[in-house]
Amino acid sequence: QVQLRESGPGLVKSSETLFLTCTVSGGSISISRYYWDWIRQPPGKGLEWIGSIHETGTTDYNPSLKSRVTISVDTSKNQFSLMLTSVAAADTAVYFCARHGGLPIWGQGTTVSVSA
């Protein structure tokens, strides 16, 4: 059974860069039908898609975040990562990694707070 788990710092200072990693277990990240995504949810708000990556390295980003986001994949570690630059208070959220293509699978999420 495929599982996804997010990891990274729970606290990031304003204007710095956030790095999160998603580790995929129970299955390979190198299956062509799947895309691997990052989604976030600010406190008390709805879901916002950040971007996705394919095992070939092809990426798509939310236009509203595109200038600050980079998603990368490391097939040797069965992981993919999110880098978000110049964070601000509005980036405080629960960050989820997910798989799409067929049955969606999500991680449990990791809370990221941005401090002044």
Place this chain on the structure above:
Amino acid sequence: NFMLTQPHSVSESPGKAVTISCTRSSGNIASNYVQWYQQRPGSSPTNVIYEDNQRPSGVPDRFSGSLDSSSNSASLTISGLTTEDEADYYCQSYDSNNWVFGGGTRLTVL
């Protein structure tokens, strides 16, 4: 680009059925698969319907998904409501390879 519009809230009594709509603003609702997610308070979203009408294993058959081309919308119907169904429900589809989420619907079972 398109938007997905959901009612802000719905409520119904235990044992009854409720339908939550998700209307696509432009383009054909059937052009891209629709997913539905349930999010209970304090928990992460879980998928209850994928690819318009497919149920993941473990999701009761009280949950069903459908499309309506006349209203360009997708619907999630939950029958035999219980208090455990009280949650936020989000629809999601794709614009090219970009995800689009609806704003979410708060279901109250009372």
